[in-house]
Amino acid sequence: MGKKSLDIAEVVKRSGLPASTLRYYEEKGLIQSVGRHGLRRIFAVDVLQRLSLISLGRLAGMSLEEIGAMFAADGAATINRQLLLNKAYELDQTITQLSAMRDGLRHVANCPELTHFQCSKFKQMLRVANRQVRSLNKKTNVVTSRVNAVHKLV
Amino acid sequence: MGKKSLDIAEVVKRSGLPASTLRYYEEKGLIQSVGRHGLRRIFAVDVLQRLSLISLGRLAGMSLEEIGAMFAADGAATINRQLLLNKAYELDQTITQLSAMRDGLRHVANCPELTHFQCSKFKQMLRVANRQVRSLNKKTNVVTSRVNAVHKLV
DNA sequence: ACTTGACCTCAAGCTAACTTGAAGTGCAAT
DNA sequence: ATTGCACTTCAAGTTAGCTTGAGGTCAAGT
Numbered sequence: 001m002g003k004k005s006l007d008i009a010e011v012v013k014r015s016g017l018p019a020s021t022l023r024y025y026e027e028k029g030l031i032q033s034v035g036r037h038g039l040r041r042i043f044a045v046d047v048l049q050r051l052s053l054i055s056l057g058r059l060a061g062m063s064l065e066e067i068g069a070m071f072a073a074d075g076a077a078t079i080n081r082q083l084l085l086n087k088a089y090e091l092d093q094t095i096t097q098l099s100a101m102r103d104g105l106r107h108v109a110n111c112p113e114l115t116h117f118q119c120s121k122f123k124q125m126l127r128v129a130n131r132q133v134r135s136l137n138k139k140t141n142v143v144t145s146r147v148n149a150v151h152k153l154v
Numbered sequence: 155m156g157k158k159s160l161d162i163a164e165v166v167k168r169s170g171l172p173a174s175t176l177r178y179y180e181e182k183g184l185i186q187s188v189g190r191h192g193l194r195r196i197f198a199v200d201v202l203q204r205l206s207l208i209s210l211g212r213l214a215g216m217s218l219e220e221i222g223a224m225f226a227a228d229g230a231a232t233i234n235r236q237l238l239l240n241k242a243y244e245l246d247q248t249i250t251q252l253s254a255m256r257d258g259l260r261h262v263a264n265c266p267e268l269t270h271f272q273c274s275k276f277k278q279m280l281r282v283a284n285r286q287v288r289s290l291n292k293k294t295n296v297v298t299s300r301v302n303a304v305h306k307l308v
Numbered sequence: 309a310c311t312t313g314a315c316c317t318c319a320a321g322c323t324a325a326c327t328t329g330a331a332g333t334g335c336a337a338t
Numbered sequence: 339a340t341t342g343c344a345c346t347t348c349a350a351g352t353t354a355g356c357t358t359g360a361g362g363t364c365a366a367g368t
Binding site: 015016017049052053055056058059081082084085087088091092094095097098099101102104105106108109110125126127128129130132133134 | 169170171203206207209210212213235236238239241242245246248249251252253255256258259260262263264279280281282283284286287288
């Protein structure tokens with residue numbers, strides 16, 4: 001039979017996330033424990049799926065707040081779907097930018113004799129970057145933060 | 155005639171970056187001022203290109219330190235090129251992940267009657283995310299931070 | 309009954325990349 | 339000569355997302 005509830009240690013093992021992170025997520029309202037055994041948190045099994053979702057979101061550059069917002073829209077399935085689509089759209093933009101950057105890097109790495117600033121293709125890239133930043137620094141809101149992926153120090 | 159040097163105010167205007175950021179970058183050794191007019195920093199024109207490069211790197215998720223490293227490798231063009239290629243490769247991986255995420259989001263948004271956790275395609279996505287996180291939390295180093303794009307508060 | 313080890317809480321610390329604020333400086337215009 | 343104002347410095351603050359540490363608790367094994 002599938003277990004109905006999990007000890008936090010179990011969740012740690014099965015999710016790969018440290019306990020401190022689980023507590024942090026609970027504090028932020030992203031997950032809930034269903035009870036205690038003594039002091040120990042007990043979680044329902046589906047916390048695992050929820051954690052996967054959170055991880056997925058983080059990988060995609062969503063902030064915990066944004067992720068929380070998606071969860072929060074529990075009743076209103078419409079809002080939920082729209083949110084997802086918006087996110088997908090944002091991802092598209094990010095992907096486009098990153099692709100350009102990647103191509104640019106490869107080009108520069110292979111463009112011989114390039115004193116680094118004579119190549120017109122390269123200059124073009126720089127112009128694009130410039131526009132991006134300019135609008136980032138202008139649009140007073142928007143454009144979330146990206147993954148700041150888990151700084152593990154040696 | 156093209157100007158040889160720029161007042162910091164000019165750089166602010168032309169780069170779109172705030173003065174505080176320019177000072178910060180200088181402090182970090184990413185750009186240099188060529189002199190002063192009174193207290194005021196004077197920059198050479200090519201600081202603009204350098205700033206574009208920095209912005210480009212940031213957009214692509216490189217840290218200032220990584221960007222600095224690329225600049226530092228001034229004499230050693232080889233190292234420089236390898237660094238660029240490595241970065242390009244990392245970008246490829248990121249792009250792949252983000253694409254998966256985007257597709258997943260779209261799928262979920264359109265998959266009707268989905269209680270959210272019955273869809274196998276969706277579950278697959280979650281498993282992937284899980285693996286990613288697991289390795290992020292294990293590999294004691296690596297995997298840089300992504301753009302933490304310019305948090306402008308309202 | 310006692311020990312133990314895994315959990316708990318709460319506050320504080322950490323990192324990156326900046327921003328903000330207070331107090332000072334000096335070129336240029338009047 | 340005086341004023342103004344855009345710049346300067348330096349220290350401290352900010353944000354997100356956690357981690358770390360000190361000191362406490364408690365279920366389970368002996």
